[in-house]
Amino acid sequence: MFPTLRFDAVLVQAVIAGALSFSHLHDLAEAAGQDGWKAWAYPVSVDLLLVAAWRRMRTDGGNHDAWLWFTIALVASLGANVATAGMLDMSDIPPWLRILVAGWPALAFLGGTLLAHAHPPATNPATQNEQAETPETEHTVERAPEPAPELPPAEPEPERAPAVALESEDVPAATPESASAPSAPAGSVPPALLDHARKIADTHRAQTGRPIDAATLRARLGVPTALADSIALQLT
Numbered sequence: 001m002f003p004t005l006r007f008d009a010v011l012v013q014a015v016i017a018g019a020l021s022f023s024h025l026h027d028l029a030e031a032a033g034q035d036g037w038k039a040w041a042y043p044v045s046v047d048l049l050l051v052a053a054w055r056r057m058r059t060d061g062g063n064h065d066a067w068l069w070f071t072i073a074l075v076a077s078l079g080a081n082v083a084t085a086g087m088l089d090m091s092d093i094p095p096w097l098r099i100l101v102a103g104w105p106a107l108a109f110l111g112g113t114l115l116a117h118a119h120p121p122a123t124n125p126a127t128q129n130e131q132a133e134t135p136e137t138e139h140t141v142e143r144a145p146e147p148a149p150e151l152p153p154a155e156p157e158p159e160r161a162p163a164v165a166l167e168s169e170d171v172p173a174a175t176p177e178s179a180s181a182p183s184a185p186a187g188s189v190p191p192a193l194l195d196h197a198r199k200i201a202d203t204h205r206a207q208t209g210r211p212i213d214a215a216t217l218r219a220r221l222g223v224p225t226a227l228a229d230s231i232a233l234q235l236t
Contacts, residue, residue: 018047020081021043021047021077021080021081022043022044022047023043024043024080024081024083024084025042025043025046025076025077025080026039026040026042026043027080027084027090028042028080028083028084028090028101029042029043029101031090031091031093032093032097032098032101032102033093033098033101033102034101034102041105042101042104043080045104045105045108046073046076046077046080046104046108047073047077048108048112049069049072049073049108049111049112049115050070050073050074050077052069052111052112052115052116053066053067053069053070053073053111053115054070056115056118057070060118063118065114065115065118066115066118069111069114069115072107072111073108073111076104083097188230189227189230189231189234193221193223193231194231194234196221197217197221197231197235198235200212200217200220200221201217201235204216204220211235211236212232212235213232214228214229214232215228217231217232217235
């Protein structure tokens with residue numbers, strides 16, 4: 001399939017402007033004494049220097065030489081357009097303008113050579129290789145984990161008194177409750193269990209407005225009745 005041609009107004013405008021500038025440069029060179037093919041070579045030289053400087057500026061925007069030669073070529077093109085618009089007598093070109101036209105080939109050759117042999121912008125090979133080998137990855141921000149809530153200290157198991165075999169007939173048999181939960185004196189309550197019970201009692205007082213009783217304390221701690229009574233006595 002052949003590509004379809006589309007009308008491009010910008011391209012048409014560029015062709016018209018280039019043709020007019022080309023003609024003005026030819027007329028000025030011919031009026032300055034450059035006849036024949038030499039008069040046609042001048043506009044080609046100016047336009048080529050302009051394009052070469054523009055290409056160098058696009059690849060290396062910080063190249064000051066490219067900007068200098070682009071300005072020189074642009075001034076030469078604009079100067080020819082203004083000179084052929086009636087500002088100068090084309091039948092009597094001043095000597096200084098003849099000198100500029102005659103010296104333009106050497107100036108254009110110097111500018112083209114410097115632009116062609118200008119060093120490319122310095123790049124770091126290691127950085128280029130790293131960018132080529134390392135694929136682009138999405139950067140995610142990881143949030144720090146929230147601290148876990150502090151758990152109350154583990155409740156130590158109450159000390160169990162060793163079972164004592166009773167041989168006397170006068171002592172009644174122990175009930176299941178008294179056998180599984182022997183009474184403990186007030187001084188045998190572990191300090192950690194007492195501190196935990198005190199926190200529970202303070203919380204109960206703050207919520208209900210009255211001190212905690214032994215039954216509620218026993219249900220909260222999960223201890224035998226005798227041990228709960230002993231703890232309740234120490235909390236009062």
